[in-house]
Amino acid sequence: MTIYSFWIFDRHCNCIYHKDYKRPYRQLRPRSEFGSQGANDEKKQTNGGGPPTGKGPLSVDDDAKLVFGVVFSLRNIVTKLAGEKESFFVYRTSKYKLHFYETQTNMRFVMITDLKVDGIRPILEQIHAGLYVEYVIKNPISPVEHVNGVRVNNELFNLGLDRFLRPLSIFD
């Protein structure tokens, strides 16, 4: 049971948090000044180039846009088919599963895991209620609206998330 990555998008469609746990295949494009460690760096950067070229490595920003696009379009499809209140829980491909949870405030939590993982919705709800609300929303210093690429830079949230997720999954 492996978690590949975890994303949080706010209601303005910005990626405000991103964490990679395991990326066996996709190396990130090296960042200009900070070297090529890439994966867990949360600073948002503009990578000089244009749109991603299909086969090459993608930067975190492009990845975030693709993930958000997929999630947003699927939500639209589900709304068309089933009604306004509905949303999807999870989709599965041949190699991974994407789990989705949207709160009443339009915060979107996305987790990409391998196929063996099931029933992760309560975990996403718990991350929102027990970690995000407690450490980020209730923090008087953190911004209310994450504009201009400002992300969730909250140490307690990072630690709490790690402590919460590591016992649940297997890391290499």
Place this chain on the structure above:
Amino acid sequence: MVVYSLYILNKAAGLIYQRDFNEGLKRLSSNDYLVLSGTFHAVYAIASQISPVPSSSGIEVLETETFRLQCFQTLTGTKFLLISEPRQQNTDAILRRIYELYADYVIKNPFYQIEMPVRCDLFDRHLATFIKGIP
């Protein structure tokens, strides 16, 4: 166990067949169906791009509270979308059987043009019989 509807998409994301078997989902206009099929085709392609593991397929199963969408892509790029109840079992087998019916009554029909909308009476009839017969 209820199957709600079937969509068949060609290689170019065009909707070539759409049929509702049972009530349960919202009524959509034909424009809505076209938009839906185009969107799904695009999302299918992007889903294989964002995969953390190489050579993933696109979306195979999508689960929501009120329905379950199963997609089967053939080697020729044709997609079969089956929308059913969330607890429906064997959607895999159902899709394969529908693919067999498609191959028999649509592709082998000498008057049918590939990638064009499906207007084959035998296909409709056999499909209806098959879907009715699902327990």
